[in-house]
Amino acid sequence: MQIKVEGLKYTYSPKTPFEKVALDDISFTINEGDTIGIIGSTGSGKSTLCQHFNALIRISHGKIFVGDMELHSKKLDLGVLRKTVGMLFQYPEYQLFADTVKDDVEFGPLNFGMPKEEVGELAKYALELTGLDFDAVKDKSPFELSGGQKRRAAIAGVIASRPEILVLDEPTAGLDPQGKKEILDLVKKLKESYVKTVIMISHNMDEIAEYCNRVIVLNDSKLIYDTTPRELFSNPEKLKETGLEVPHVVAISSMLKEGGIDLGETPLTKEEFISLLTRRLKCEK
Amino acid sequence: MREVSFGQYYPSNSAVHKMDARVKLLLTIAFIVMVFLVKSLYAYIAIGVFILLTTLVSRVPVLKVLKSIKAIIFIVVIMSIINLFANAEGKVLCSWWIFTITDGGIITAVNLALRLIFLVMGTSLLTYTTTPMELTDGMESLMYPLKLIKVPTHDIAIIMSIALRFIPILMEEVDKIMMAQKARGACFDRGGLLQRAKALLPVLIPLFVSAFRRADELALALDARCYNATPNRTKYKKATLAIRDLIATLITGIFIVLVVAINNNFWGLY
Ligand SMILES: Nc1ncnc2c1ncn2[C@@H]1O[C@H](COP(=O)(O)OP(=O)(O)OP(=O)(O)O)[C@@H](O)[C@H]1O
Ligand SMILES: [Mg+2]
Numbered sequence: 001m002q003i004k005v006e007g008l009k010y011t012y013s014p015k016t017p018f019e020k021v022a023l024d025d026i027s028f029t030i031n032e033g034d035t036i037g038i039i040g041s042t043g044s045g046k047s048t049l050c051q052h053f054n055a056l057i058r059i060s061h062g063k064i065f066v067g068d069m070e071l072h073s074k075k076l077d078l079g080v081l082r083k084t085v086g087m088l089f090q091y092p093e094y095q096l097f098a099d100t101v102k103d104d105v106e107f108g109p110l111n112f113g114m115p116k117e118e119v120g121e122l123a124k125y126a127l128e129l130t131g132l133d134f135d136a137v138k139d140k141s142p143f144e145l146s147g148g149q150k151r152r153a154a155i156a157g158v159i160a161s162r163p164e165i166l167v168l169d170e171p172t173a174g175l176d177p178q179g180k181k182e183i184l185d186l187v188k189k190l191k192e193s194y195v196k197t198v199i200m201i202s203h204n205m206d207e208i209a210e211y212c213n214r215v216i217v218l219n220d221s222k223l224i225y226d227t228t229p230r231e232l233f234s235n236p237e238k239l240k241e242t243g244l245e246v247p248h249v250v251a252i253s254s255m256l257k258e259g260g261i262d263l264g265e266t267p268l269t270k271e272e273f274i275s276l277l278t279r280r281l282k283c284e285k
Numbered sequence: 286m287r288e289v290s291f292g293q294y295y296p297s298n299s300a301v302h303k304m305d306a307r308v309k310l311l312l313t314i315a316f317i318v319m320v321f322l323v324k325s326l327y328a329y330i331a332i333g334v335f336i337l338l339t340t341l342v343s344r345v346p347v348l349k350v351l352k353s354i355k356a357i358i359f360i361v362v363i364m365s366i367i368n369l370f371a372n373a374e375g376k377v378l379c380s381w382w383i384f385t386i387t388d389g390g391i392i393t394a395v396n397l398a399l400r401l402i403f404l405v406m407g408t409s410l411l412t413y414t415t416t417p418m419e420l421t422d423g424m425e426s427l428m429y430p431l432k433l434i435k436v437p438t439h440d441i442a443i444i445m446s447i448a449l450r451f452i453p454i455l456m457e458e459v460d461k462i463m464m465a466q467k468a469r470g471a472c473f474d475r476g477g478l479l480q481r482a483k484a485l486l487p488v489l490i491p492l493f494v495s496a497f498r499r500a501d502e503l504a505l506a507l508d509a510r511c512y513n514a515t516p517n518r519t520k521y522k523k524a525t526l527a528i529r530d531l532i533a534t535l536i537t538g539i540f541i542v543l544v545v546a547i548n549n550n551f552w553g554l555y
Contacts, residue, residue, distance in 0.1 A: 017296050056464045079470060087468040095465035097490040107487065111470025143494065157469060 001067035001084070001164055001196065003030040003053065009061035010048055022048040024221040026062070030214075035191065035198040037208040037229070040218035041243040046201045047090075049218065050167050053199065054085040066165070083112040086163025086195075090170045092154035096142035101127070101153050104142050108161040119160075126160035127153070129193075130186060148179055155183070159190060165197045166190065172204065180204075184211055209233060209247040209268040217242060234266045249273040293453075295413040300529055301343035302414045306423030308530040312537050313411045319541050320403045328548040329399050335540050336406050345413045353409035354402055361401050369394040417449035422524060447503070455496060462491045 010023040022045045030036050038046050051057045052064060055071055055078055064071040069081055089095065098104035105123040114122065127134045130152040137145065142153055159166070168187065172180040184207060191198055202208055208215055209229045217225040217232070219242040225232055232239065236246045236254060245251070249267045253276070256263065263280055267273035296302075301309075320332060340350050354361075368390065375389030412420070425442035432438045463473065466487045473484050546552065 051464065054468055056467055082468055082470055087465075089461065089465045089468070092465065094491055094495055095462060095469075095487075097487045107466075107471075108469035111472070161470070 001032055002065070003165065003197070003199075004065040005029070005052075005062070006064070007062040008049070008052065008059065008064065010045075010052070010057065011060070012048075014060075021221050023052075026218075026223045028216060028223060028226050030197060030199065032196050034214055035187075035200065035212045037212035037215040038199065038201045038218065039203070039205070039208060039215060039244060042203075044218040045221045046218055047169055050087070050169055050199060050201060053165070053167050054082045054087050056087070079112060083161055084163060085165045085167060086158045086161065087167045088155060088158045088169065088171055090173055092158065093147070093150035095157070096150060096154055099141060100139050101132075101142050101145070102138040104153065105157045105160050108157055112161050114161065122160045122162065123156070126156040129159065129189065130156045131182065132156065148175070151175070151179075151183075155186070159195070162194050164195065165199065166195045167199045169201045170203065171200065172202070172207065180207070187211070205233070205245055205247040206249075209250070217244070229268055230266055233268070293412070294416050295345045295349065297344045297414075299342060299344040299414070300533075301339065301410075303527075303529065304414075304533055305524050305526055305530045306415050306419040307426050307524065308526070308534060309411055309415055310420070310423050310427060312534065313407055315537065315541065316407045317404055319544060320400050320407070323544060323548045324396065325548045325550070326395075327554065328544045329403075331540075331544050331547055332403055335544075336403065336410065340406075340410060343410065343414050345410065349413065350406055350410060353405055357401060357405050361398050364401065365394040365398045368397050418446060419524070421446040421449065422520065426524070451496075451499070454499070455492065458492060458495055459488060462488050462495075 006027050008023055008026040010021075012018070012020040012022055026049065038049065040046050048057065052059060052071070053066065055076060059072045062072070066081065066085060069076060069084075071081070096104055098107060102120075102123055105126055106119050109119045109122050110116075124134045124138075127137065132149060132152050137149070137153065142150060145153060155171075166187070171183050171187070175183065187195075187198060187200070188211065200207075200212065212229055215225070215227060215229050215232055216223060217239075224242065233246050233250045236250065239246060246254075247268065249270060249272070253263050253267055253273060256277075261277075261280060263273075263276045265276060267276050323329065323332065336350075337347065340347050369386060370384055370390065372390040372393045373385055373387055375387040375392075378386045378388060378391070380386070415423075421442045424445070425438050428436070428438040428441070463471075467473075471484060471487055473481065473488075475481075476484070547554070
């Protein structure tokens, strides 16, 4: 399912002293199968943009198409849209509320009118996908879980309704390196099963470089780049103007270049970096 | 959610905004007392003109002040209806079964409605033009006499300002949680009253959890910075009386005299 954004504009509290333009004339297309990163400095409008994808913010100017659903239309079926586009908020653990973990995970699928018999299975599958032991946690209160477990349970609550498109707003914020990797690997695993398109907001360029095939850069409510990570990170100077960093491997290879070791290409992952470097060192011998 | 405008500070640079919060508080109290003592319709018209002029001077959009009435319109209507039938004095205008409408009833009903409306307009003008911080500082300062009889006025003020500060934070929180639950298919505007109340549970529970968490964190942060309400804390921004406060007091004073005169038909206008 394709997502098409055309001339999207959004202003918070229009016509008041608190008026704030958050999105200014944004247009781009996300194809089925993309893992697309959305980056930009804080306050650039990333979250505002993503909240448009499942109509949590209704469109005031411009158009968005998700498959054949028109998000700007008044007759939009919100239930169908929100089942198709799953949204994981920053710190999703704060949305837990039910008596048991199982009830909480089943909240979404039941709201979307999925049959009761199936919902139990969906919840079990989702919880196990996130790495939780279903039998151990299903009857526990979500508030008894540890921080990391809470986040997993919350993620399970979003993915249980089998969204085709998954939007993640800073999914790894506040996690340790191990936890970050586990969440991203989970996203990868989901992408191999029923999730077809992933949209990911992140401040971590290493994650963007490693997991995304496309990247969109917002700066001051405007879309300034729509390209591939390799293309984007090959021009670190341009990126610096927007206050963003490059991934660590890119920073290291440009330092190597300054020191006289030119790797030729821009590496995006550790593995790429190591293979480029060994190739280069072998050539030298 | 963030559009809830009732009593939210409206930034501007007007003379009313710059007035001392203590003076504004006292004048508002005087205004309210006056509103509740006045009986004549002509006096109400004068009050209406006064509040309109004050609003214009404060540069708060008149529409915004009128909107604050919307929040209490339900109460106003109910109270007026009760009073309409409860007061059976004066000439009977029409009567049906146990209900009788008299001109006395109509007058009390209109009086009550106008009083409530002016009350809300006056107080919301105060909160539109005064930041919560100024307001609590002003109250603390006005409560000074109580301090002499060992009432912890500073503690009361700090509790009040924390409570006020938390309102927008909690609103933002409600916003976020509602969005997260909507994304999971929750629906807050469908079904009957009971169903709607039940639909709020997935918002209220996380809200309470986070409110307690925040309260805990705030208490720790206050402790970590050795906060205590020592008797003589100094203020970063000291409120001082200026000429404009004197002028505003004079104008309001003259106006009150005027309204009392109209109310007692001093000039024989009616
Ligand atoms: N509910 C709101 N009401 C008013 N203004 C808002 C609201 N939400 C966001 N804004 C403003 O809109 C702008 C864009 O906010 P947004 O949350 O989309 O930024 P972001 O790119 O997600 O930032 P971050 O990286 O910090 O999450 C910001 O300047 C913010 O202050
Ligand atoms: Mg954000």
